[in-house]
Amino acid sequence: MTADLDEFRASVRDWCRTHVPADWRTAQTGVSEAEFAAFQQWWFAELRAAGYAVPHWPSEWGGGLSAAEQVVLYSELAVADAPRLVLAFVSIHHAAATLLAAGTDEQRRRHLPAILDGEIWVQGFSEPEAGSDLASLRTTARRDGDRYVVNGQKLWASGAMHADWCLLLARTDPTAQKRRGISYFLMDMRSPGLDVRPIRNAVGESHFCEIFLNDVVIPAANLVGPENAGWQVAQQTLGAERGMTMVELAERLGNAGFRWLVEACTRQGTVGDSLVADRLAAFETEITGLRALCRGLVDRHEAGTAGPADASIVKLYYSELLQRMTDFGVEIAGLPAQAELTKPASSGWESGAWMLDFIGSWEWTIPGGTSEIQRTIIAERGLGLPRAPAA
Amino acid sequence: MTAATATVGADDELAEIRAELRAVSRDLLGKVNPGTAVGWRQLADADWLGLEVPAALNGAGVTFAEVAVILQELGRAAAAGPYLGAIALGVGTLRELAPSPGRDQLLKQAASGQTLTVPVLTDGADAPWYGSGGSSASSGVPFRLERTSDGLRLHGHASFAPDAAEAGRLLLLATALPGSAPPPDSGASQDTGARQGDGAPADGATPVIVDVDPSANGLAVSAQPVLDATRRLALVTADGVQVDEASVHRFDADPTAAIGRLLDRAAVAIACDSLGLSEAMLDATVAYAGVRQQFGRPIGSFQAVKHACADMLVQISVARGLVDAATQAVAAGTPDASVAASMAKSYACAAAVEVAGKAMQLHGGIGYTWESGIHVYLKRAALNRSLFGSPTAHRKRLAARYNQTDGWRSSTIPA
Numbered sequence: 182m183t184a185d186l187d188e189f190r191a192s193v194r195d196w197c198r199t200h201v202p203a204d205w206r207t208a209q210t211g212v213s214e215a216e217f218a219a220f221q222q223w224w225f226a227e228l229r230a231a232g233y234a235v236p237h238w239p240s241e242w243g244g245g246l247s248a249a250e251q252v253v254l255y256s257e258l259a260v261a262d263a264p265r266l267v268l269a270f271v272s273i274h275h276a277a278a279t280l281l282a283a284g285t286d287e288q289r290r291r292h293l294p295a296i297l298d299g300e301i302w303v304q305g306f307s308e309p310e311a312g313s314d315l316a317s318l319r320t321t322a323r324r325d326g327d328r329y330v331v332n333g334q335k336l337w338a339s340g341a342m343h344a345d346w347c348l349l350l351a352r353t354d355p356t357a358q359k360r361r362g363i364s365y366f367l368m369d370m371r372s373p374g375l376d377v378r379p380i381r382n383a384v385g386e387s388h389f390c391e392i393f394l395n396d397v398v399i400p401a402a403n404l405v406g407p408e409n410a411g412w413q414v415a416q417q418t419l420g421a422e423r424g425m426t427m428v429e430l431a432e433r434l435g436n437a438g439f440r441w442l443v444e445a446c447t448r449q450g451t452v453g454d455s456l457v458a459d460r461l462a463a464f465e466t467e468i469t470g471l472r473a474l475c476r477g478l479v480d481r482h483e484a485g486t487a488g489p490a491d492a493s494i495v496k497l498y499y500s501e502l503l504q505r506m507t508d509f510g511v512e513i514a515g516l517p518a519q520a521e522l523t524k525p526a527s528s529g530w531e532s533g534a535w536m537l538d539f540i541g542s543w544e545w546t547i548p549g550g551t552s553e554i555q556r557t558i559i560a561e562r563g564l565g566l567p568r569a570p571a572a
Numbered sequence: 573m574t575a576a577t578a579t580v581g582a583d584d585e586l587a588e589i590r591a592e593l594r595a596v597s598r599d600l601l602g603k604v605n606p607g608t609a610v611g612w613r614q615l616a617d618a619d620w621l622g623l624e625v626p627a628a629l630n631g632a633g634v635t636f637a638e639v640a641v642i643l644q645e646l647g648r649a650a651a652a653g654p655y656l657g658a659i660a661l662g663v664g665t666l667r668e669l670a671p672s673p674g675r676d677q678l679l680k681q682a683a684s685g686q687t688l689t690v691p692v693l694t695d696g697a698d699a700p701w702y703g704s705g706g707s708s709a710s711s712g713v714p715f716r717l718e719r720t721s722d723g724l725r726l727h728g729h730a731s732f733a734p735d736a737a738e739a740g741r742l743l744l745l746a747t748a749l750p751g752s753a754p755p756p757d758s759g760a761s762q763d764t765g766a767r768q769g770d771g772a773p774a775d776g777a778t779p780v781i782v783d784v785d786p787s788a789n790g791l792a793v794s795a796q797p798v799l800d801a802t803r804r805l806a807l808v809t810a811d812g813v814q815v816d817e818a819s820v821h822r823f824d825a826d827p828t829a830a831i832g833r834l835l836d837r838a839a840v841a842i843a844c845d846s847l848g849l850s851e852a853m854l855d856a857t858v859a860y861a862g863v864r865q866q867f868g869r870p871i872g873s874f875q876a877v878k879h880a881c882a883d884m885l886v887q888i889s890v891a892r893g894l895v896d897a898a899t900q901a902v903a904a905g906t907p908d909a910s911v912a913a914s915m916a917k918s919y920a921c922a923a924a925v926e927v928a929g930k931a932m933q934l935h936g937g938i939g940y941t942w943e944s945g946i947h948v949y950l951k952r953a954a955l956n957r958s959l960f961g962s963p964t965a966h967r968k969r970l971a972a973r974y975n976q977t978d979g980w981r982s983s984t985i986p987a
Contacts, residue, residue, distance in 0.1 A: 443974050446974075447974075452974050452975060453975065455968070458967070458968065458971030458974065459964060459967050459968070459971065461971055461974060462918075462966075462967035462968070462970035462971040463918075463967060465915075465970060466894065466914075466915040466918060466919050466967070466970065467890065467919070469893075469894060469897070469912075469915055470890035470891070470893050470894045470915070470919060471890070472893075473890075473893025473894060473896070473897055474889055474890060474893050477893060490885075494885065494886050494889050497882075497886060498886050498889075498890065553875075553879070555882075556878065556879040556882035556883070557875065557878055557879070557882070559882035559885055559886070560872075560878035560879065560881050560882045560885075561878070563882070563885055564854075564858045564881055564882070564885060565858070565862070566858060566861060566862060566870075566872040566873065566877075566878050566881060567862060567869075567870045567872050567873040568873060569869075569873050569874070569875070570869055570873065
């Protein structure tokens with residue numbers, strides 16, 4: 182088994198050597214949104230041809246690598262400093278997990294092969310009044326025969342301007358207790374009545390979008406799971422993909438991320454300074470701890486022994502470690518870091534353009550359940566501490 | 573494929589042994605009050621003393637990974653007793669020595685609980701081995717062996733030596749000056765001296781282990797009281813102790829590497845203890861926060877308390893990953909064991925102080941009382957942090973790799 186893995190590692194390494202463009206970072210620095218999307222589609226097709234695009238999918242849909250092989254794959258892609266799959270992230274992880282766990286055969290047949298062909302998905306969960314308290318969402322879907330008519334507004338839909346389809350949560354029973362009246366839909370982004378407007382974020386990029394929905398029609402066949410069971414569907418699939426995606430991010434942090442940090446210190450001539458060296462060693466230790474944490478989560482997912490707060494622990498720790506590490510990068514790289522005005526698209530959260538990486542790190546501590554929400558989940562579900570009394 | 577399957581089977585078997593050890597030891601140690609020792613006889617009967625002693629010498633023939641389970645549970649119980657010195661380090665040291673009837677006898681006696689054989693590997697007051705590499709085999713070695721006209725004499729001193737005051741035999745790490753080391757056996761293990769060559773410093777001195785009776789003339793072993801009342805530390809001074817040739821043991825392999833492995837083992841043993849005591853502190857805090865009422869509700873329902881507990885769990889989860897990896901590396905003797913050991917020691921021991929400190933804080937006034945016993949854990953955590961290399965010293969060792977080309981790119985978690 183170990184021998185097989187070694188062989189697999191060698192084949193991935195070999196593939197990376199011939200397929201990762203040497204100059205992609207330079208070439209992808211300062212590109213337009215369209216150029217970024219085209220590069221992402223090209224890279225996705227390359228990975229797909231090698232069988233590396235959706236390794237976590239079941240084999241009948243084009244995946245089928247073991248968890249151990251996936252860990253090797255993500256580790257090698259990180260070592261090779263390959264471009265990351267950014268545009269297809271929701272498609273191959275969240276959309277696929279939802280379809281596989283709760284979709285109909287028809288929905289799977291319609292979308293899983295299409296995702297392999299480049300169909301892009303966006304998540305339509307958050308709203309202006311439903312951030313941390315997601316279940317208070319107000320977008321409504323009114324049943325009208327064999328279709329639903331949707332009205333409302335979604336926020337923080339990352340990459341919506343490129344998306345073909347949307348995973349949408351909307352309220353179908355306004356009278357029910359708030360978690361019980363929500364349904365889960367697959368929405369075609371070409372539907373009439375949709376208006377997508379990018380929001381410029383703190384980094385200056387505009388991949389987050391608002392989606393305005395005005396009498397948008399969704400066929401009833403695009404409902405995922407039973408009507409009013411959308412909250413359960415979302416809960417079931419929200420953490421499901423966290424294990425392996427976090428393995429990938431931890432590998433990125435542990436390879437290129439830490440390497441650039443050491444190189445920045447070397448360039449500044451401070452790598453031998455005992456205070457700097459101490460902090461570098463602390464970061465390396467924490468990254469190693471993060472990698473162990475992520476692999477442990479994958480193992481427990483495989484064994485069916487994952488605890489209810491395990492994914493939150495990993496998300497919280499990664500986010501805050503990323504923030505502290507990029508902060509240190511800004512500090513250590515000095516004023517030159519302030520003058521790096523662009524970073525390569527398709528790179529990780531630690532591109533080595535430390536100032537942009539640092540500002541961008543709040544994209545991890547806020548979305549997907551803020552750090553505060555994660556701590557509450559860890560305390561209540563992981564440790565069994567009592568919930569606060571209802572106000 | 574057959575070989576691989578067999579390995580997986582053996583791994584599963586060991587994992588089962590560890591799970592059972594954990595359950596049994598948690599049950600047994602859960603019955604003792606913090607700071608008290610479980611009867612040594614009881615530990616011997618449970619077969620925990622000879623876990624790493626080869627089966628041929630009446631031991632269980634398993635590995636450091638199983639010893640690590642006991643160490644974690646001892647930490648969880650804040651138990652006293654010489655398991656660290658006599659077993660985790662004592663048996664570990666004996667196993668690094670070239671086989672001899674004397675060594676085998678001590679291993680047998682360790683497994684049966686008949687004799688406490690405790691090594692003294694460092695002077696706790698300074699630990700130069702954990703500095704920037706400890707390239708010379710004689711740097712940091714606490715004792716020295718000299719040949720005089722009337723035989724071998726031992727000199728030197730070591731402070732803060734765990735469990736040395738309880739020892740029936742002491743294994744003192746000493747530099748044997750030229751002429752005082754035992755000649756290499758003519759047997760295969762020492763054939764050409766090549767294995768010894770790398771570790772031998774330029775001055776020709778060789779590190780050896782000297783087996784001495786604590787009551788020998790010229791040897792003074794005195795307890796060194798510390799604020800943590802759960803551990804026994806000692807000052808060991810040798811002033812011309814007479815040593816016979818048979819009591820001088822060579823390392824079975826390159827001495828520098830062997831000593832490095834022993835110090836890594838010591839660091840990981842302490843990290844295991846700190847992990848266990850952190851878990852105990854989190855459990856106690858969560859239990860207390862669930863029942864203690866203020867403002868008409870359990871304090872654990874307040875977000876400030878919840879979030880502090882969540883941070884404790886995150887730290888413990890990270891510490892566990894590092895400690896498990898280091899434990900496996902030490903058990904398997906992999907080349908990156910020292911990196912894994914330094915990571916585990918620096919993180920888990922620093923985290924334990926924070927966790928125990930947070931436990932005292934969240935217990936409020938009660939937590940600050942002597943009676944609550946939280947202070948026992950906080951003191952043990954703080955002592956652990958300083959034993960066998962501070963976090964700073966271990967990070968210094970990690971950082972020494974950053975100046976080497978590619979040295980730091982190796983990962984400690986098997987990919």
